[in-house]
Amino acid sequence: MVRTLLPSTVKNFIPPRKSSSRKGENGKVLVLGGSYLYHGAPILSSLAALRAGSDLVYTCVPKINVTATRSFSPNLIVVPMVDAKLTRGAARKLVGVIPKELDSATIGMGLGIQDREALKMLVKDLLDRAMMISLDASALVPEVLPEIRDKKVTVTPHSGEFKRLFGELPPENVKQRTRMVERHAKENGVTILLKGPTDIVSDGSKTFLNPKNLASMTVGGTGDVLSGVVAAMLSKNRNPVEAASAAAFVNGKAGAMAQKKNGLHVLATDLIDFLPGAIKSFDRIR
Secondary structure: OEEEOOHHHHHHHOOOEOOOOOOOOOOEEEEEOOOOOOOOHHHHHHHHHHHOOOOEEEEEEEHHHHHHHHHHOOOOEEEEEOOOOEOHHHHHHHHHHOOOOOOEEEEOOOOOEOOHHHHHHHHHHHHHOOOEEEEOHHHOOHHHHHHHOOOOOEEOOOHHHHHHHHOOOOOOOHHHHHHHHHHHHHHHOOEEEEOOOEEEEEOOOOEEEEEOOOHHHHOOOHHHHHHHHHHHHHHHOOOHHHHHHHHHHHHHHHHHHHHHHHOOOOOHHHHHHHHHHHHHHHOOEO
């Protein structure tokens, strides 16, 4: 079943917030990413997760990026990764340091991965904690597929990353593209959010389309923002296809608002600024 996302549908995918809730009850998120070259990616994801309603975000970056990340925003709880890239030792230490009761994690934005076995080990450990996980960018490698099969994991590739992960390049035609996404989602037991002019979200059973056609959103970092929003949604809604669909819609709406203001001269940080406005109409308190 393929449906185009509508605001009325998305509203049902975003749970209301309790008026009596306390810090942490609206989402505790881990963001793992960054490298010597791509220090900004996890910052964008983390701020996006906060703007999308998460209460606490733990931003894990290589130790070489810690000072820059901490100085960028006082809103971030920065967790140093002991090595410059993800190694088995770094993964083991990270699992021992992060809080045990996190709701979701997003992994891969700008992340240098020295050992793909370390990625597999980390993902397995986090899944053992019943944590919702989304994978992006450098974490989208075929070696990880056996670890995430049938585990309610979300992957958020663009076309090139989709090919690296699944071995096929998605066609330009939306119908053909949708069928390919549905097939790989079903075969691998994952939820796929394929980014593009029309985002396609599918778990192999339910499929949602999010037409954007925003020429400004080709700028670097918009995918990192999306990853943060996905993590925020997963921390509140443990249904991956619903959470990913809501995130795609909200991220696209923020992009449209940014483009309306700035034309084709949009920055990824502009999307973060517009996230509250994009999600405000879905806010509910009970």
